[in-house]
Amino acid sequence: MPESHRPDIRKLDLFSEMSDENFQSLMHASYLQTFPPQIELITEGDSSDFLHVVVDGSVELFARWNNRETSVAIIRPISTFILAATLRDAPNLMSARTLEKSRVVLIPSEDVRRIFDADNNFARAIVCELASGYRASIKKTKDLKLRTSLERLANYLLRQQTREGGGAEFELQTEKKRLASYLNMTPENLSRAFKSLKPYGVEVDGSKITITKQSDLENFARPSPLIDDKTV
Amino acid sequence: MPESHRPDIRKLDLFSEMSDENFQSLMHASYLQTFPPQIELITEGDSSDFLHVVVDGSVELFARWNNRETSVAIIRPISTFILAATLRDAPNLMSARTLEKSRVVLIPSEDVRRIFDADNNFARAIVCELASGYRASIKKTKDLKLRTSLERLANYLLRQQTREGGGAEFELQTEKKRLASYLNMTPENLSRAFKSLKPYGVEVDGSKITITKQSDLENFARPSPLIDDKTV
């Protein structure tokens, strides 16, 4: 793998504390690949041969069952995905496709497991990462089970607002079709949900959202750190 | 903590490979406590002071938001819970209550973290356990998002049948009220769902289920290893 992205990857929590030697060894065995949009990188059920790192573009994780499909996450630079499958040497539970032209570093799972055994700092970082991912997944379950679709949308908007810097005006950064699937609703339902949030000060213009009555929206959404916070 | 349960706990994947010394050290710092039914052991948001091991009875993990409540998991002997919060030293995301008179071993989180650092085999086991839990949670998300409540019930019955040994006749082992919450439906809806499964050979008598047309039910449920299998 070329050198160019190494410093960025090295900065990830997952890799920042490991020894130089082990990091170089991981990188040495990896590939940097560029993919066009809409390429299915992983199909669920496949064995997990590589830990993936998105360094450019974006990748959607999704799942299929019985001819239905749902969006589970959208991975943006710089982050890894399918760490759990890699470590357990188990089949991937989700499929992955590029949403746009993307660059992905592929680290052979075998090397990840080998260096996990050799490098205590790396092992510690892996545990942190896994625990975080696990907790994020629990939060998603709570969001799904405890909230109506309207409430999920309202809270999503507040989270997205925060991610985008906190201003009253921000971009969705996701197609509405995909957002609908992510929030477990149909595009039609999402469209109507936006209208239902208008009384709470949500203005929609294409992918631009403006929140004109912040406290009204928060009052309706009732965000909870135990569901909506990234870090907790 | 008294000695009596140690051999059983030692057999758990999480503890079976660690050094004797470290295991004894963990146990030495732990408490065995007996709780009556319906005691709230943990309230979500609390800091995670102990890793819990249910050695007798059963414990429900559930979550609250906005005056609603949902059942997330039921823990039966012998298993641990809230490992992720313990490791991250983060607040618990779920509450826990005993369903019946139960005995629980409480291992101080601090000791778990300390010995994680000291014992590579324990660290490895923790990673396995976390990765498993993470994957189980992803499967739950897929189940929730991709299936209707009727399909969730049908697949639940097939899983429960397997857990109970695979015979045509088996017990639910859970109040229907709780099962409904676990499957994200109301008790009324669950009751009707059972009736809707009658054409597929599901007979209900109290908590006893008899599956008279196995292949019909499987045909309807379409279980997938990537959602329903324990081990994958």
Place this chain on the structure above:
DNA sequence: TGCTGCGATTGATAAATGTCAAACCTTCGT
């Protein structure tokens, strides 16, 4: 034995969500 309380069921109704079809709009490539 007969209460009592609570879970389970049933029926009627309401609310939430999905489906289908059509129209609209934006983007993109020729």
Place this chain on the structure above:
DNA sequence: ACGAAGGTTTGACATTTATCAATCGCAGCA
């Protein structure tokens, strides 16, 4: 500039799921 493709919105309608109220039935207990 034009047309095609596909995402978005809207309306009408169907289905799923929840809510409310009443009843049933069983387990625990005086």
